Amino acid sequence: MPMPRVLIADKLSPAAIDIFKQRGVDADVKTGLSKDELLKIIDQYDGLAVRSATKADKDVIAAAANLKVIGRAGIGVDNVDIPAATSKGIVVMNTPFGNSITTAEHAIAMMFALARQLPAADVSTQAGKWEKNRFMGVELYAKTLGLIGAGNIGGIVADRANGLKMKVVAYDPFLSAERAIELGVEKVELEDLLARADIITLHTPLTDKTRNILSEENLRKTKKGVLIVNCARGGLVDEQGLRKLLDEGHVGGAAFDVFVEEPAKENVLFGAENFIATPHLGASTAEAQENVALQVAEQMSDYLLTGAVTNALNSPSVTADEAPKLKPFVALAERLGAFAGQMVDVEVKAVDIAYEGEVANLNTRPLTAAALAGVMRPMLAEINMVSAPAVAKDRGITVSESKQDDSPIYESLVRITVTTAMGKRSFAGSVMAGTPRIIEVKGMDLDAPFAPVMLYVNNLDKPGFIGALGALLADAQVNIATFNLGRVSAGEDAIALVGVDQDPSDALVAKIRALPHVKEARTLRF
Template sequence: MTEPRVLISDKISQAAIDIFKNRNVAVDYKPGMTKAELIACIGDYDGLAIRSATKVDADVLAAATKLKVIGRAGIGVDNVDIPAATARGVIVMNTPFGNAITTAEHAIAMLFAAARQIGAADASTQAGKWEKNRFNGVELYAKTLGVIGCGNIGSIVADRALGLRMKVIAYDPFLSPERAIEIGVEKVELDDLLARADAITMHVPLTPQTRNVLSAENLAKTKKGVIIVNCARGGLVDEAALAEHLKTGRVAAAAFDVFAEEPATSNVLFGCPNFTATPHLGASTTEAQENVALQVAEQIADYVLTGAVTNALNTASVTAEEAPKLKPFIALCERLGAFAGQIVDDGLEAIEVEYEGEVAGLNTRPLTASLLAGILKPLLADINMVSAPTILKDRGTPFSEAKRDLSPTYDSLIRVKVKTGGKWRTVAGAPIGGQPRITEVKGMALEAAFHQRMLFINNSDTPGFIGALGTKLGAAGINIATFNLGRVAEGEDAIALVGIDQAVPAALQAELKALPQVRYVKVLEFI
């Protein structure tokens, strides 16, 4: 058997290089290569280990004729063309949990810096001013810390804050009441957190749902004198609105490690009173850099030697024998999960998955991972089939899986139930003719293909609805590609799944919701 070869194209520790050597993986250490140099040699390697400097674009991947795996020492993979890698069958891995402690510690450090105005006091003192009376800080003891996002990093921040004898309240739709009790925080809604917190720290990814979570409107709801800390992602805070609040003193202080545009050589917050900034240093400690380097070396070595997959962004753990059998079910699960995730409108409280028929006898772990990733993706950007189950578990969201050997109608059927706002919502599907199909919504049977954009409507089955719907869509220039209906019985609960070719403006959605027969309207998108 030919010894696998791995290229390391960014700076990495000797200990990580030694992992490859000790496991009989040939390794070449060539940091700082140009793109042309990388393209010239990448065809000789089975694996590629990188940090952030190496750009793995379509050109590099086209030359990587032997490449099987790319491992990123760190969480961000903006420097890797993942769709191109997937198309070429190259697994992309990262190390999402290697810098959690470091990032949490930086958030606590920034909280102290803001509370005691350490940056400004340092600059003043070193300028020879000795302005002892100018820098009158606040104690953190007995204050209330509001944590937005209480996952891996957020829960560590909460633990450290509890050690400072702060009271911790948390807003996180995925955080279960049981998990909140376990980690010692009070689970609250966002408006409650804004009204009560003496300091607010954010630990969520940047998604459409979290962008500007501290908008101008929400900043106005905070307590006078609040401290704002952001060591998570730029774009979570309306920076211009925060600057105004710092100038008026409504926000006492703020400390940011991340900005909407980076590198942040200029920003509306720079120069504002009591504002502290660092240049995205959350993961920048010796220990964190070493941890992610060692982890990525282990992961790549495991894969090239045994085929084991860990923290993959574009695949699940599937053996060569299982792959052909699971392929149509994985395609179905990705879409069912996306459907379920997009109808979680009021916090994710629980998930149930049911496998019926022949699929129940297969390896359902990658199927479940695909479902969970689809459900979580609308709210969590950094999610994949491998990390989804772990993240769900960390957040304490109840999850159950059931298997039944027989399915009443189909050879195999997969049903997903999500609890949101105290109510269960259900969608089921089956591979029919090798293609994923929706076979049930809210317990109502139908058969519908997944369309790239779909209109999901829950309505009462009364005359005039279909005509009114078609008229409004036609008037808006929206073409209907597919139309599928399901109902309980004449005059009772019904659903419509409408494949459409154009986007539905918010104003039209409001018009559809106002129809007398309509109970619920949602535009679903499937990539």
């Protein structure tokens, strides 16, 4: 297997480059590339490591013939076209936790700076003024801090605020009651938070639901003198509305590290009384820069070398421990899906994957994605387990999973049922001695290994069929590698799965279909 190649297109810590090399990944550092320069070389690489400068847009992704993973050293992936990457089967990873403490500390620092008017007091004092009476601050002790977003960074802010003996209330639709107790916060609705908070700090992604979550209307529902801190994403707060309320004195002060337009060379908030601005410094500490660089190098190396998926935005996560256990089952799911996909000739409406036995206790999301990729590959050659779930959703294919701890015969069994306008077809497989095998087709038991090329024949179980089939294959100089049979009972429905060394011609398959008692014959490729 050739050594994977990664292009480091933005500046990363030298320690990250060392990790790639130590893990057995060839890393080229080429920073400051123009888009044209990047387009010319991107097809040479299996991985692309970026920060925020390099734009992995749809053109770059289209040109990346061999790219398997894009790693963003940091949280925001605005510079990566995730839908384009997904449709091409490229995993997009970020490092959401490497700068969490740094960002949380910046929010706390901004809160202190606002409460004690530190920037203005510094400018005044260094100008030779001694304006003790002008800068009357407020204590944070016993104040109510309103968290909008109580995820990783919000949770760290809550912990620090509890240490300051503040009262913390949190609005987050995904925050469970148990997690709220663990964080030491009171879970509230947004209206309640707006009414109660002395200080509001935001720690949520920018989505259609969170855009302008602090609109002018919502800001007017806050306490007079409230302080607003945003170290998360520009666009969470209505900048025009906030400026109006700062000027009116309803909002006592605001501190922003992020803006709708960045770099923010000018902004409606600049110059407002008690407004503090920093240039998106949330992740800007030496420790955070080192952490995210090391994390992205580890994550990309793990994926390229073992298939482990960590912090992916468009693919199920697979830990390094899980990857070797899942590998044979991923192979089974994909091949079984490919079997199913090649056995249907009309539009797929639904796919159900059932897991029985030990496999039901594994992380089945990657297996389901692999099965979907197999089912759809006959229609879409370029699909893989990264792109398959999104493509299935776009095409209106209903996907369902079921799990059962016990399997009557096998330690583990995977069954794929495909629904089309013609009805349902079901196929089951298992892993034996680390090898995927087909164990059930059309309700008939058999035990067949997958071969690169296989003949599937459905016939009535009558004497002479096997001899006639063998004679046709011999006449066509097609060698039989494996031969496996299943049937309902003597004289009834039967199937033959034949692994062959040569690809049968269409003419040969037509002759097989013309044999007495044959209902169906087709070539399957894996």
